[in-house]
Amino acid sequence: MKDNWKAAAGCANGAGSSDPQDERVKLGGFGEDFAVRLLMLDGYEILERNFRCREGEIDIICARGGHLVFTEVKTRRTAAFGRPSEAVTRRKQNCLRRAAARWLAENAQKGYRSYSFQVIEVMVNIIDHAF
DSSP states (O other), X not given: OTTHHHHHTXXXXXXOOSOHHHHHHHHHHHHHHHHHHHHHHTTOEXXXXXXXXXXXXXXXXXXXXXXXXXXXXXXXXXXXXXXXXXXXXXXXXXXXHHHHXXXXXXXXXXXXXXXXXXXXXXXXXXXXXXX
16 A cells, blocks of 8 residues: 555556665655646646756746746655755756746747745645554
8 A cells, every 4th residue: 555656656566666866766756746736727738848958957838827937846745854845945946047047038928027946845644554
């Protein structure tokens, strides 16, 4: 039962890979898919996912009412190392700003008047024998 998230994240037969890096990538993808659904339910239009450039990567670029939002998604299975958003360090924020500047330069014709940055935390936590 504990590995059902692996099936939901797209691992073959829910078994996943024995490679921890591969499992982290799949868990991150699961979190990003969840974040996209959440944003769409909140009325955002998803413009782009996983925008990559020399300056960095932006997980989700979305807009609502002419306002552009650059979204970083952090997914964790445990809070042992802190909240997911705590992983968005000053260095990561600077990379996100530079990547956003690149995206804005490449998409200037779209005419967005304002923009902001957000972090979506996704916690996937199974509590066995909870009650």
